[in-house]
Amino acid sequence: MSDANGTNGASGAGGGKGADGVNGSANGVNPEKDLSASNLPGQRGQGGEEVRVQRGMFGANNGGDTSGYGGLVRSVRLPGPATRPYGGWFDELADELEGALEEQGLLPDNAIEKTVVDRGELTFHIERAHLPVVARTLRDDPALRFELCTGVSGVHYPNDKGRELHAVYHLRSITHNRLIRLEVSAPDAEPHIPSLVPVYPTNDWHERETYDFFGIVFDGHPALTRIMMPDDWQGHPQRKDYPLGGIPVEYKGAQIPAPDQRRSYS
Numbered sequence: 001m002s003d004a005n006g007t008n009g010a011s012g013a014g015g016g017k018g019a020d021g022v023n024g025s026a027n028g029v030n031p032e033k034d035l036s037a038s039n040l041p042g043q044r045g046q047g048g049e050e051v052r053v054q055r056g057m058f059g060a061n062n063g064g065d066t067s068g069y070g071g072l073v074r075s076v077r078l079p080g081p082a083t084r085p086y087g088g089w090f091d092e093l094a095d096e097l098e099g100a101l102e103e104q105g106l107l108p109d110n111a112i113e114k115t116v117v118d119r120g121e122l123t124f125h126i127e128r129a130h131l132p133v134v135a136r137t138l139r140d141d142p143a144l145r146f147e148l149c150t151g152v153s154g155v156h157y158p159n160d161k162g163r164e165l166h167a168v169y170h171l172r173s174i175t176h177n178r179l180i181r182l183e184v185s186a187p188d189a190e191p192h193i194p195s196l197v198p199v200y201p202t203n204d205w206h207e208r209e210t211y212d213f214f215g216i217v218f219d220g221h222p223a224l225t226r227i228m229m230p231d232d233w234q235g236h237p238q239r240k241d242y243p244l245g246g247i248p249v250e251y252k253g254a255q256i257p258a259p260d261q262r263r264s265y266s
Helices: 090-103 128-140 203-214
Strands: 051-053 073-077 112-118 119-125 146-158 166-173 178-186 192-194 215-217 249-251 255-257
Touching: 090 112, 090 119, 090 128, 119 128, 128 166, 128 178, 128 192, 146 203, 178 192, 178 249
Parallel strands: 119 178, 192 215
Antiparallel strands: 051 073, 112 119, 146 166, 166 178, 249 255
């Protein structure tokens, strides 16, 4: 499962064809590092999108911060939209996707909310109603050919009002040896996102897991039931607002309170 602060990937080394004879580097990330400064990690400054303000080292909000960094105030931001040129094959792919959507009568600006280049990765933020069309286009268009979706990860940003729940899809093109991500958001009040099982059948269990742990409802899923927790379980355990719970335990003569009764760092 993806964490709110978790990202994977690194910039590829060298452009052109890799050792396997396909375009891009050996692991499919962008081979070009010559990007504009606004696209490089660690350069966000006051840019990007603020999702919360953290106070103290661990964001303690119950019982005080004993780390010695109680006065620390830090803005937590998501990367903002990138500007062209994105670099490497990212521009070619974006052009092909936009052209393929236009051929189907869909304006790219209506389907793609923003395009993000960050840490050597390309992410398309998709308007949820258009997710199936975009995914099918990425799979079927000969110039794109993202045949494999390796799953969907859930993320919960409680303070990102109106889009608290995010679903992130990791797509791989075996034909072109490329990796991209799709990201879709939904509000807590209406946590519905179209299922991609009709496009990528292997997403069946991944969507069930994300539903189980985050409460995202994937409309059109053939059997959206819990996969880890009991069917009658209350709540979704990987959401940031889920109580820790637990029972007190005795350890070497000391009574350790349950996690939800200790000082909170969440």
